[in-house]
Structure formats: structure tokens, C-alpha cells
Amino acid sequence: EPEVTQTPSHQVTQMGQEVILRCVPISNHLYFYWYRQILGQKVEFLVSFYNNEISEKSEIFDDQFSVERPDGSNFTLKIRSTKLEDSAMYFCASSDADRAKETQYFGPGTRLLVL
Amino acid sequence: DAKTTQPPSMDCAEGRAANLPCNHSTISGNEYVYWYRQIHSQGPQYIIHGLKNNETNEMASLIITEDRKSSTLILPHATLRDTAVYYCIVSSGGSNYKLTFGKGTLLTVNP
Numbered sequence: 001e002p003e004v005t006q007t008p009s010h011q012v013t014q015m016g017q018e019v020i021l022r023c024v025p026i027s028n029h030l031y032f033y034w035y036r037q038i039l040g041q042k043v044e045f046l047v048s049f050y051n052n053e054i055s056e057k058s059e060i061f062d063d064q065f066s067v068e069r070p071d072g073s074n075f076t077l078k079i080r081s082t083k084l085e086d087s088a089m090y091f092c093a094s095s096d097a098d099r100a101k102e103t104q105y106f107g108p109g110t111r112l113l114v115l
Numbered sequence: 116d117a118k119t120t121q122p123p124s125m126d127c128a129e130g131r132a133a134n135l136p137c138n139h140s141t142i143s144g145n146e147y148v149y150w151y152r153q154i155h156s157q158g159p160q161y162i163i164h165g166l167k168n169n170e171t172n173e174m175a176s177l178i179i180t181e182d183r184k185s186s187t188l189i190l191p192h193a194t195l196r197d198t199a200v201y202y203c204i205v206s207s208g209g210s211n212y213k214l215t216f217g218k219g220t221l222l223t224v225n226p
Contacts, residue, residue, distance in 0.1 A: 045214060
């Protein structure tokens with residue numbers, strides 16, 4: 001069964017450093033998303049991406065964040081200058097064009113720890 | 116999107132049916148009910164969704180009341196691996212790109 005994959009599974013970084021989180025969505029999917037979950041809190045929407053551009057973004061997704069689909073398979077989230085409060089699980093998700101966009105398939109997540 | 120209300124926690128015996136309720140009294144006519152679950156910090160997992168008819172798939176059944184103000188997710192034979200947080204989400208089926216997660220219901224399946 002096809003699945004969304006994410007790398008790395010864990011990332012530790014120093015405050016102020018740049019990090020890139022990588023995702024490989026399901027191959028025939030056209031809609032891509034990033035969510036995050038701070039420990040003990042709700043899953044929060046960050047951004048959605050379709051046709052090589054951002055469809056919607058939340059207030060969390062400020063100028064420090066960017067997304068890119070550099071090739072036909074990868075979808076990345078970059079945090080330009082990490083802050084302590086960026087420590088969280090980051091989930092990538094994808095959905096296809098034939099089903100409702102809310103039927104999203106999530107990856108296993110990247111646990112980011114900013115020191 | 117309409118708000119949802121779920122109990123914070125529920126228990127269920129292994130092998131029994133788990134019935135998870137959700138209230139969505141402000142749901143509008145074009146909004147679907149989606150159910151996801153999250154097993155211990157893993158990525159959320161899609162379970163099922165519906166508009167007004169009851170739905171069933173290999174994982175669960177979804178019962179939506181006639182007035183659509185509430186719904187119940189049914190896991191017919193709960194196993195220990197079904198222990199998870201279950202999220203009921205209301206969204207307008209295709210026009211809204213994001214999922215808005217609440218706190219959900221922590222279902223604990225006991226041996």
C-alpha cells in the first residue's frame with residue numbers, strides 16, 4: 001500500500017540554524033500539506049500546496065518557513081532560522097484529485113528538537 | 116468550519132464494539148464529517164467520512180443522525196491496536212484545504 005514517507009525521523013539543531021524536512025508524498029497525489037504538533041498539544045495546520053504554489057497557510061507559517069517541490073517526488077519544509085518554540089513533530093500529508101482534499105494521508109513525522 | 120465536541124476519553128473492552136460520539140450541531144449543508152485517529156504520536160490516519168448517509172469501510176462504520184447534528188464512529192470489534200486519539204472533523208468537502216484538529220477522544224481498549 002502506498003504511503004507518505006518523511007526524513008529524517010529525528011532532527012536536533014541549534015537555535016538559529018536552518019533545517020530542511022523532507023517528505024515523499026504518495027506518487028499520484030497532487031495536494032500536499034505540512035502540519036505540526038507541539039508535544040501534548042493539538043495537530044496544527046501549517047500550509048497546503050498545489051500546482052507548485054501555496055494554496056493556504058496558517059498564521060504560524062511566517063517568513064521563516066518555506067515549502068518547495070524541487071522535483072517530481074519530494075516536498076520540503078524549510079525553517080530558515082529555528083527558534084526554541086519550533087520544537088515539535090512535523091507531519092507531511094498528501095491527497096489526490098479524485099477524492100476530497102480532506103482525505104489526507106499522513107507520514108510518520110519528523111521530530112524536531114531545537115536547543 | 117463547524118465546531119465539534121467529543122468526550123475527552125473512553126474505555127472499551129477488547130473484542131467489543133467501540134462507539135465514539137461527536138456533536139456538530141452547527142454543521143452546514145455542504146460540510147462533511149471526517150474521522151481520523153492518531154496512535155501515540157504517529158501521523159494521523161484517515162478512517163472514514165460521510166455527508167448524510169451512513170458509511171462503512173474495512174476499518175469502521177459512521178452513523179450520522181438525520182438532522183446531521185451528531186455522528187458516531189463505530190469500531191465493530193476493538194483490538195488493543197485501536198487504542199488511539201480519535202478526531203471528528205467537519206469540513207466543506209473539497210473546498211477547504213486544511214484539517215482543523217481538536218483534542219479528540221482518547222480511546223483506550225482494555226484486555
